[in-house]
Amino acid sequence: METNAISFKNINNIFFEQFFNILIIADVILLLFSFFHTDEFHKVIRNSGFIISTILIRVSFSVSGIINNVLIVSAILFGLLMLLIHNKFEKHLANAAKENNEKNEIEE
Secondary structure, X not given: OHHHHHHHHHHHHHHHHXXXXXHHHHHHHXXXXXXXXXXXXXXXXXXXXXXXXXHHHHHHOOOOOHHHHHHHHHHHHHHHHHHHHHHHXXXXXXXXXXXXXXXXXXXX
């Protein structure tokens, strides 16, 4: 019974390690691809933040105990923080563009 639990745990670790390795490689490829399609710094930073979150989750598989949980929670919080900052900046850009358009209409 104990060997079944150990082998199941090993299979689970192998799957998630391989899955997150592939996920990190795909994220980096998407980041490089995004460099060719946008020069907007805030979008590149958002994508980089998501890669850092994925790497933190991957690193959490190599540790055990409370550090594992801390890494996972910090990865989630970091990803959410990057998304919130990005959305706030996008809203700021939209408001600035709207104000600029209104100003140009008044001047004409």
